Amino acid sequence: MSSESTFKRRRLSPPPAQPTYSLDDEDDAPAYVPVKKRREALLTKLASKHVGGAQIADQQRLEEEAEREEREREEKEGKKQRTAQTLLQEAQEVKRLKAIADAAKTDADRKREEEEKILAAQSAGQKALAGAEELAKGIVYTERLTTSWRPPAYIRDRTEEENDKIREKFHILTAGDDVPPPIPDFRDMKLPKPLLDHLKNKKIMAPTPIQLQGLPVAFSGRDMIGIAFTGSGKTLAFSLPLLMFALEEEKRIPFVQGEGPVGIIVCPSRELARQTYDGLVEMGKLMEQAGYPSVRTLLCIGGINMAEQSQIMSRGFHMVVATPGRLQDMLEKRKFGLTGCKYLCLDEADRMIDMGFEEDVRNIMSFFKHQRQTLLFSATMPKRIQDFAQQALVQPIVVNVGRAGAASMDIIQEVEYVKQEAKMVYLLECLQKTAPPTIIFSDNKNEVDDIQEYLLLKGVEAVAIHGSKTQEEREYAIKAFKTGKKDVMVASGVASKGLDFSEIQHVINFTMPKEIEDYVHQIGRTGRSGKTGIATTFVNMQTAEQTLLDLKYLLMEAKQKIPPFLASIEDPNAGSGNLGCTNCGGLGHSIANCPKLEENQRRTVAGHMGGRDTGGY
């Protein structure tokens, strides 16, 4: 029932009189009083008074004032109309200009926009790289961590222009806020003397570019993405800060059973983890001999009996070097926790994610109970991975030495056309190019075995590693090759990624890897720490044209000889401003036809069941 039917609406008091305005009360006057009326009112007012000279002046002033106000009001009204008109015109103008711009857009612009969309779509389905718990609880760290480390005063006093000059000299690009200064001398990094002596003994006299900028960043506690060529000394750039941090913590309060670690380095392969572990143990021992506190490192990789590590576990340990699978397993079984852990480094981070360890990494991150310093390192770091990894980092600094995905300039790259059936025989001839040691790569486990068998038959001392070999077999092979007992190692790419064998003379890619990033990592086993090496790659009809195009551009970038059959491949995107693939970094294609995208999709569907060697981790 409506209230109207019950109650008669009745006016109880007379309506308020129409508001009247006086000139004395202009402040309260919300409505317009025509100037004519105002003038009349003013004259009436003045007429009622005695008119003297001053009053006439007053009158004139008041009249002028009234006129001015009128003018202003008219102007305002006009402006309002004009504004409305202008906005409309503006909108039309914007539309017109956009149409012109659209028409003028080059194919390259349109392509770039298209690529950005593909990249965005790629990332859209991707969960942020952060711990599951952090993601679930929406924990976001906004403040960067700080440490007590400071560069010496004379370095702190350098101007930003001076710092930029140093970076320029070493071809270092940085991104991020408040980037710590580059330090081109180990002595200025406040390293303890035994460590400085150790570096000198290893003929490590001056920091490499990734070290001279990466170490100050890491010592300062900052999150970081470090990108530098294969063999450019990245391992030291993330191992030294962890060692220093461990020493500091042990010095503060000695660790007992059940305590630690303070930091973790995760590597994509067991061999790479062992290599990093060996380096840390060596430096730790050296420090202990020099009277510094004892710091302990746990190796946590698949294929080894963890009982061997029980002695370390029983004393409390400071550092862990691990592969993702075994580390996750240990954490889930509560063999140790990450409550006090503040340092996480992912070596070959992009590889790890590409190899399908993304979920494992996320799980590992969720065992951290506090904010950590997170560092990602690799020779190749496609933008896709950088963008996605940024979510796990706090105000990160990107340190980039050369283009991500570029090959080391210390490698002579030779690409040869060899028919499939002629490969084995030609391999023997190819081995003569240099003295040993030589590494031969193949992506296929069976082919690795076949090559080794053939070489053994021909009297070549060869060992082999791939994901299906037992841990003992792998360790034996690496040791025999490293110590020079064997001249040749035949390997699947994954099993030997990131391994630092000293003085490899020659890398032979028996099969050109489908992805150019794999090629960069594989040839990167030679030409390390400033020495020159040779890489020979066999290609033939079976090599995809796009892969060949990527290779052609990479050779061009590295100023290498381009064989005629590569030179003759035409780039369908030539001249369209193609800046390479934002997904994998390949220069010969765009993201729209990136082989890696296809591979990722295939892997998602197949659940890592492909025949390709994933290293057995």
Ligand SMILES: Nc1ncnc2c1ncn2[C@@H]1O[C@H](COP(=O)(O)OP(=O)(O)OP(=O)(O)O)[C@@H](O)[C@H]1O
């Ligand atoms: N400042 C330096 N001066 C000379 N040699 C160095 C220096 N730093 C490291 N090295 C040596 O260079 C070699 C390669 O280093 P490292 O394995 O760290 O390279 P990397 O950048 O990790 O390569 P990859 O990407 O292939 O894993 C090692 O033998 C190391 O001892």
